[in-house]
Amino acid sequence: xxxxxxxxxxxxxxxxxxxxxxxxxxxxxxxxxxxxxxxxxxxxxxxxxxxxxxxxxxxxxxxxxxxxxxxxxxxxxxxxxxxxxxxxxxxxxxxxxxxxxxxxxxxxxxxxxxxxxxxxxxxxxxxxxxxxxxxxxxxxxxxxxxxxxxxxxxxxxxxxxxxxxxxxxxxxxxxxxxxxxxxxxxxxxxxxxxxxxxxxxxxxxxxxxxxxxxxxxxxxxxxxxxxxxxxxxxxxxxxxxxxxxxxxxxxxxxxxxxxxxxxxxxxxxxxxxxxxxxxxxxxxxxxxxxxxxxxxxxxxxxxxxxxxxxxxxxxxxxxxxxxxxxxxxxxxxxxxxxxxxxxxxxxxxxxxxxxxxxxxx
Amino acid sequence: xxxxxxxxxxxxxxxxxxxxxxxxxxxxxxxxxxxxxxxxxxxxxxxxxxxxxxxxxxxxxxxxxxxxxxxxxxxxxxxxxxxxxxxxxxxxxxxxxxxxxxxxxxxxxxxxxxxxxxxxxxxxxxxxxxxxxxxxxxxxxxxxxxxxxxxxxxxxxxxxxxxxxxxxxxxxxxxxxxxxxxxxxxxxxxxxxxxxxxxxxxxxxxxxxxxxxxxxxxxxxxxxxxxxxxxxxxxxxxxxxxxxxxxxxxxxxxxxxxxxxxxxxxxxxxxxxxxxxxxxxxxxxxxx
Numbered sequence: 001x002x003x004x005x006x007x008x009x010x011x012x013x014x015x016x017x018x019x020x021x022x023x024x025x026x027x028x029x030x031x032x033x034x035x036x037x038x039x040x041x042x043x044x045x046x047x048x049x050x051x052x053x054x055x056x057x058x059x060x061x062x063x064x065x066x067x068x069x070x071x072x073x074x075x076x077x078x079x080x081x082x083x084x085x086x087x088x089x090x091x092x093x094x095x096x097x098x099x100x101x102x103x104x105x106x107x108x109x110x111x112x113x114x115x116x117x118x119x120x121x122x123x124x125x126x127x128x129x130x131x132x133x134x135x136x137x138x139x140x141x142x143x144x145x146x147x148x149x150x151x152x153x154x155x156x157x158x159x160x161x162x163x164x165x166x167x168x169x170x171x172x173x174x175x176x177x178x179x180x181x182x183x184x185x186x187x188x189x190x191x192x193x194x195x196x197x198x199x200x201x202x203x204x205x206x207x208x209x210x211x212x213x214x215x216x217x218x219x220x221x222x223x224x225x226x227x228x229x230x231x232x233x234x235x236x237x238x239x240x241x242x243x244x245x246x247x248x249x250x251x252x253x254x255x256x257x258x259x260x261x262x263x264x265x266x267x268x269x270x271x272x273x274x275x276x277x278x279x280x281x282x283x284x285x286x287x288x289x290x291x292x293x294x295x296x297x298x299x300x301x302x303x304x305x306x307x308x309x310x311x312x313x314x315x316x317x318x319x320x321x322x323x324x325x326x327x328x329x330x331x332x333x334x335x336x337x338x339x340x341x342x343x344x345x346x347x348x349x350x351x352x353x354x355x356x357x358x359x360x361x
Numbered sequence: 362x363x364x365x366x367x368x369x370x371x372x373x374x375x376x377x378x379x380x381x382x383x384x385x386x387x388x389x390x391x392x393x394x395x396x397x398x399x400x401x402x403x404x405x406x407x408x409x410x411x412x413x414x415x416x417x418x419x420x421x422x423x424x425x426x427x428x429x430x431x432x433x434x435x436x437x438x439x440x441x442x443x444x445x446x447x448x449x450x451x452x453x454x455x456x457x458x459x460x461x462x463x464x465x466x467x468x469x470x471x472x473x474x475x476x477x478x479x480x481x482x483x484x485x486x487x488x489x490x491x492x493x494x495x496x497x498x499x500x501x502x503x504x505x506x507x508x509x510x511x512x513x514x515x516x517x518x519x520x521x522x523x524x525x526x527x528x529x530x531x532x533x534x535x536x537x538x539x540x541x542x543x544x545x546x547x548x549x550x551x552x553x554x555x556x557x558x559x560x561x562x563x564x565x566x567x568x569x570x571x572x573x574x575x576x577x578x579x580x581x582x583x584x585x586x587x588x589x590x591x592x593x594x595x596x597x598x599x600x601x602x603x604x605x606x607x608x609x610x611x612x613x614x615x616x617x618x619x620x621x622x623x624x625x626x627x628x629x630x631x632x633x634x635x636x637x638x639x640x641x642x643x644x645x646x647x648x649x
Contacts, residue, residue: 060453060456106630106634107634110633110634110637111637112633112634112637113637114452114453115396115452115453115456116588116633116637118396118453118456119396119581119584119585119588120630120633122581122584123581123584123585123626123629123630124626124630126577126581126626127623127626127627130619130622130623130626131619131620131623133619134617134619134620254577255464258460258464261457261460262461265457306468306469306471306472307468308464308465308467308468308471309464309465309467309468309469309471309472310468311461311464311468312460312461312462312463312464312465312466312467312468313461313465314461315457315458315460315461315464316444316458316461316462316465317461319448319454319457319458319461320444320447320448320458323454
């Protein structure tokens, strides 16, 4: 089979699994599990936003949670003021995208290198966290929405069918919406990446100087990638605000940013399915560890139920031992086994874009 | 007049605090090009080391000035040997691994010390400036910052150790050809950077208290100070902390401490846009 055929098989598998999941899950499991799964899927959209800009665009953004949080807050504030949810939804995508393009213009057109970009995005996230956190008083409000500071904004009205304010979405509807959105974002990104634009951004990731010498303005391409990533993260934030009908400044927090990075690195940079798997797996792990709070038992149980500790250990282990991430590593193993069984198998590795690249200082 | 003197002390204190928390990072980043995102946790560990030592009956000055740097320096060397040394030249990967380390240390200290703020009361009383009072400990922090910076200058400029360190950072293979052992130099440099960070954490512990996630409050400030300062370890740290500390303190004076921090961070982003190589990328280029 050729690489193209493998690709099509992969897409069909994802589509079948995704659609099956969409249709069957609410019929097979309890409602609280559906609720749990919904937030996993919303976060998976967030993971995909970083998978695009880091895994394919080569832009390491430590502040993806800034766009996520901005989306959530924008939706919350706008929906309190407007009531009907269509415009708030669009705003929750547009505002983070605009913010991302502003920040991106600042960074990419300033020719600020990768590493500094990481620190700047981290700083911006902290600025947002500090500012929002300190707006607890009643004097901080936008229109009729009180910002609430560290208390967050509770009781956010849910999405409704466009044009019909009384037809609000219920919990099961939220699951369908999240799953469908994830599938659409996934296939949309696949489409984007096989387009000319996608090829160029991967080319820039591989060798920015070469791409520029071939006549591509890498600044503009990076800016566009970053903006799309911001829009996706904002969309995920909007869904998240809907899911819990609550936002608080912790979604800007560093641990949230760290989680997104961990999902992508565990799943694998340079793939789309990897970060989804990484995201769902890590979140499931976090819930499982947090749920097993020991009742005064030994200190070892105490340590293993400590989510930051386990996540930190996972991150270190993956950077040191599995730097490519799970999906690319497993794919390599699978191919190696296949190749020893069937020596005639064509070299697929040459067709796949390597996720490793030389670092620049 | 008295108010002006008080404001001057506050500004100096803000500058000294920034310089203290950044200088360890500046050494690790400026000399080894390693971005240590666990820097805030090293500060936190310094604070805990001082507090634990004090509660075991060790004199508070010994705990702050001797025990904390030694403990955190040892931890730094351990980290360099077990994690960092595999990642030299892979800047992004060091960032990620040290971020993992940061989460790990936060988790570990939460498990050991609990998620509460512990503190030691600031020694030294207060001093009178006209109608105002300020803590004498403020002056101590300023003095420590000056001593640390002067010490680093002296070591880098005049000692054989400093010469070897600077040479290895400029050209490791040439230094190796001349008989230097670069891995050892890296380990020692990382250890010294960590020790200074531990010292800073301990010095600031009586002011701010210590809790497991306190590193977050420090890490962004120290990073932008180092990056705003640019490649030169000393003049970069000093100039950037002078600039950012003044902005922070004046904004705090006019509005609230939170917006003082926000002003600091925003100023840093603008500075990096104007001077991507930091202050010493444009000015004081040939300094240490």
